[in-house]
Amino acid sequence: MPVRVKTAIMEDDCVCAYDSTWDTESDGEDQAADGQHRRSSRDKNKSGWTSESWHHTPRNMRAAKDMQNYRRGYPNLADEECSEDKMKNLQFYLNKFPSSPDNVYIESFLKEWKNDYKKLERVHSYIQWLFPLREPGVNYMASELTKKEIEAFKSNEDAKKRLVESYELMLGFYGVRLVNKETGEVTRADNWKERFRNLEQNMHNNMRITRILKSLGELGFEHYQAPLFRFFLEETLVKKNLTSVKHSILDYFLFAILDKQQRQELVRYAYLHFEPKDTFVWCPRKIERQFKKFRKKEKHRHSSSSSSKKAMVKKMSRRTKVTNVTKRRNSETFTSAPSDSDFALKDSSPAHVKDFFPLPSHTISACHVCCYVQACHVCCYVQACHVCCYVQACHVCCCVQACHVCCCVQACHVCCYVQACHNADAPTFPSTTDCPSCSP
Template sequence: MEDDCVCEYDSTWDTESDGEDPAGESQTRRNMRAAKDMQTYRRGYPNLTDDECLEDKMNNLQFYLNKSPSSPDDVYIDSFLKEWKNDYKRLERVHSYIQWLFPLREPGVNYMASELTKKEIEKSEDAQKRLVESYELMLGFYGIRLINKDTGEVKRAENWKERFGNLERNMHNNLRITRILKSLGELGFEHYQAPLVRFFLEETLVRKTLSSVKRSVLDYFLFAVLDKQKRQELVRYAYLHFEPKDKFVWCPRKIQRQFRKAEKRSEVVGNGEGKDDLRAKAKDMDTKEDAMDNNVKSQKGDKTSKEKINLKHLPNQKVRLRLLKMGTLVQRTTTM
């Protein structure tokens, strides 16, 4: 029967389920609108044609080079990074800046923001530096800290409880985070995507925080990751930590069975390696102890041989008998 978890808009696995599970087993349904949207993004907007754009009209690039302000806020990027940082009320209340900080090749709610064009996606050290600062600013707003600019690794910030509370209350931030992830992939920071998604998966599925963000993490964040191998690894991580398993709809059931089998094999191998390690360590300990015993015996033997006296050199029979009782004599053939 047909696998109800196979999604035509998800090419993560490039596979068809063998359909051994009965149809309708899962009551949770995949968000097809989200799946289609994320696939369109991952494929580079195949139906989108960039308008011809002169270099001096590249508004997003000019903004990140600090040559033109955002609209309608009329704020230059350098001013924004200084004046808006940690101004959480303004960051929450104003909705027109996020399209400038993280431009996309698709329209947003701010009609005065310019859509990103391919010609603007170029390497500019100044622009990239400011983009990372913008990313750190928004992470701070969400209670997250970038701890490695090379790998994109993130962790909780000191004020995470307060900021997580804001995330829970204001769900429009889920859309902002989706935009941030997409923009990172467009602007040369694809390697930042997976660490942030992994962070949200751990928070929602393992630590059981951010319950109102959970569905967006699975529907949107997860499938914004452009690196297919990393995306597969994240889906596997999500499945292994998701409960109940029969409600997981973000990959085909065939893949879910493969995950379960691989996990069981890993557990068996892990247990086997543990026993082998214990045996090896025990054997190694025995060998070392035997070596130490032999060494001690050898040292004692050397010491005893020095202390032992040949009977031939003893002055008289009484002395010899007394020393024999003390056990310090070596008896030789015709000594006594």
């Protein structure tokens, strides 16, 4: 009996009461009180088995609760009614109200503070103005957002434009560059090494980035969240930079992403690149087992793909050899221009058409006049000879205006006019003088 209890708890020890990423209902709809949620790790500790018994790095429950409160839209927060002229955050971004206590207007900030990394690091009162939230920060002189202010901000193009500029300014401070303003794609800036060192040394920037991600989600730039998080995730887990930032990325940055589907995908990406796997605590164990299955399938797929590529290389190598042989035969045997008799039409009986165009195959057949071949651009079967312009229609995909009856065409060897058909009733031109394009 004790063993059964221990096993059950080991299977569920990563289930977090403050994380609905894997729930069927959305974060906004899940308004149940904390007591109605699944048991948290704190509740499980009453059984005598603690998460520390199985993990070296237990989940930060304070962070999980904070991020859930944000994703739900602060359900216990009541807004005060105010007119637009009293919406200080909006007025600040319209360049009509200065920040406090720095007394700086947004236009001045964007011009004078840009690239002044010492000031951006030393001063702590501006971030609440640049990226306001519905929750208070360390600057008590800044104002919290309200729902009405958020809607007014989203509908104002000037305010949104300046918000993107503020975002770019702070990205530069962290050694990141905004590549695409439409998608939010980011990449390393030229000064990334220097700025990454500063980010490693000054951990309070982790909370600044968390605020930035939250504010982007509030003010209409939700699509900017996932690209920035994925950038930091790749830097930490794949490229092994910013190691001291890793847990803030997973505790805070990840769960600021409002789009649940994106969040699930990024948790999977994080798990696949996180080491050691047994210390990953940001999703339930049953989800981890699904990730493991996915990982095995991916390895099998890559293995199969690698084998297919090798087979294709061999096939292309053989095809190249055949082409080289036909080119050599061309230089050896095609010493004079083809005569009209060379282009005389063959017997059009069904049996002969069947012989002339065998069953579908990717075997390359040389032109019967000059032995040169050219592959069909659709299915790689032989098409037209570019030396003598004799055309054999591809019997696989019927490319190059193939006759729909017998799938055979012949081009004029002078002007490449395609008309001749091996069908008995079709018009033909066995000589160049019969071609409607180049005949007098």
